[in-house]
Amino acid sequence: MSEQERVYIFDTTLRDGEQSPGATMTLEEKLQVADLLDEMGVDVIEAGFPVASPGDFEAVSEVAKRVKRASVAGLSRANKRDIEVAAEAVRFCERPRIHTFISTSPVHMKYKLQKSPEEVLELIQMSVSLARNLVDDVEWSAEDATRTERDFLCRCVETAIKAGATVINVPDTVGYATPEEFADLIRMLIERVPGAEKVIFSTHCHNDLGLAVANSLAGVKAGARQVECTINGIGERAGNAALEEVVMAMRVRNDVYPFTTGIDTRMLTRASKLVSAVTSFPVQYNKAIVGRNAFAHESGIHQDGMLKHTQTYEIMRPEDVGAGKTSLVMGKHSGRHAFRTKLKELGYELSDNAFEDAFRRFKELADRKKHVYDEDIEALVDEEIATATDRRKVVALTVIAGTMGPQTATLTVDEDGTHRTVQATGNGPVDATFNAIKQAFPHGARLALYQVHAVTEGTDAQAEVTVQLRDEEAGISAVGRAADPDTLVASAKAYLSALNRLEARKARVRPMSTVGDEPLPEAERRAGP
Incomplete structure (x- = not known):
């Protein structure tokens, strides 16, 4: 595969994903997720919105210090304070990125920003150039791009490129576009905007109509080379494009999507379980790739076919995404070594103290249940992870x-x-x-x-x-x-x-007193592409 065929994975689970109502993660939980994202090969981790609160700033800063290979991005609005705080938060990362955005659609400019198109263009120039003076890697997003007038969107993108943006993100902020429309939009920008060949175009699609993954893949076919997504597709409202679905679609249907990513797909199920555990958001049983029923076959016809040849009803192998088969090998006589081995098979790495707590609870459960299934162990460990820091x-x-x-x-x-x-x-x-x-x-x-x-x-x-x-x-x-x-x-x-x-x-959610005098309202704290 040539470099042009490489698609970069930008994971925003820690920022956009955490904006799901009730999906708040503690600092320790964010670090666990960041470690796993880095290990599985995510190219860019958007760790948070640094100016939103002291907790967000600390999380972005700690993730930036911790990751070994991924870039770390901090989100900022198009103002000096946001950008400077974001730069401070990501400064410890070897490859820091500032992700700045502003709305460009008529409805957003009129009612949300209350600014004219010319004022928006001035803010794009100011924000991107300021960010570029602070870091080498600057991503600019046109919030609500799919409902933006095309001529004006081209002017905005051209302004951002001239100001020093390295990545241009085209968000379908409200999940309004169809795959054909989104592909045409990406293609149009690449063809019409001067300097487009100097930057990477990115997709950021929401799932309000259930088209986030389809729109993201259509954007890649049209020339985008970065996909913004989240584990399990969590995010505002109906969520974002699911990382696991985007990655496996390109792997399984490489004949249609001839691209490659750096993701170790064998870690997808493990990542799904971790994010589900720390957010307390259950994964629907029929969720593609990582759902409990993704590789389950109950129909007699399907079972007969599977026994004869797995490819009759499976287009990918469970082991390709790190999904194992349920077994009944664990019981009250199982020891620590067997339990630790089972945890590794299920994708868990626990500290010594956490392991001892989980093992104690496993033995208690084994005394009460005749059979201990893999799902029992997963539920037990997920709860242990989720409540480890509870007072x-x-x-x-x-x-x-x-x-x-x-x-x-x-x-x-x-x-x-x-x-x-x-x-x-x-x-x-x-x-x-x-x-x-x-x-x-x-x-x-x-x-x-x-x-x-x-x-x-x-x-x-x-x-x-x-x-x-x-x-x-x-x-x-x-x-x-x-x-x-x-x-x-x-x-x-x-x-x-x-x-x-x-x-x-x-x-x-208390505002940062060290970086400004104005509190950040909840509505603005939850803003983004």
Whole structure:
């Protein structure tokens, strides 16, 4: 493959992906994801929006110090303060990048920016040239490019190139374009804009119509050589183009998409599981490439075909994306070595302390279940990763339920090493359990989602519970997820996990007092291509 056929993967899981309502990650979780992205071969990691909050600045800075081969990008609006803060955040990276953007569509310029086209052009010139004076690699994005008048978009791109941009990003910010339209837009810019041959054109497609991956691939065929995407396709509203789908489409259908990436596809399933664990966003069962059912065959006709030849119903091998087969080899007699080996097979690398905690919980689970499936272990370890830094945890729960109410929950919790026991009643055992947590930790958040499903088959299956809490006053939400053979215990753990994340997020959205006097509103903090 020639250099022109190389497609660069720009991962924005830590920035655009984290903007999914409730998908907030702690610093340690962001570093875990960044390490894995770097290891799997991602070319550019967009680590955050540095000016948004002290937490975002610290995350970008720490990722920049930590990664070994990827570029690290910090997002900024088209103003001096944002750009200087972004430059400071990425300065420790060997290949730092500033990603600056401004809206260019008529509706955005009129209602969002309240600026004229000429004023927008002046801001593009100022922001890109300032960024280029601070770093060698500058990406410029035309927010809402697909709804921008073409002649004006060409003027904007030409201005950015002349000011020193090295990458031109063409976002389908609201997921409005079709593949044919998006390909034509990329092709038009490359053909019409002077200096287009000097820069890399990039796609950034949202999935509002379910076309993000199709639009990204169409853009690549039309000449784009960078794709912006996220693990599991997480992101604002319906999400972004899914990294795993873009990469595997180019690998499996190389006859149609004759391009190469630097991604080690055997790590895709592992990355999917990690991002799902730290965000508490479950992956839908029928999700392409990494979903639980992606390589499952239940139809008798399909099973017969698979037994005769796998290619009858599989266009790629599970091992190509790091997906293994479910097995029943683990049980209460399994030792540490076998458990550590199993974790490696499933794509997990744990610290010594985390491993000991996970092993202890595995042995407890094995005493309660006849068979321990791979999915059981995944659920157990995912919860361990997600709650490792939580200040508050469930220690014990006893619930009295039945037809004679009210139901009663007695809950013991741990907060920074101190145990406390509370008791509450409610309209059912779940309500009583959640009321007990509210009594232990008073708060005004609203329960926006409560969801339960079985991890595996059987009456002794673990229940996996997802809880979303929303703070209406702050306008933010958080998701917690937990698994346990006892549904009520899983519910309590998930609720408390969501509460921990909500409070952590409220602390993180405070503006940076060291880089300016104006608070950054939530709406602007969540801005981007």
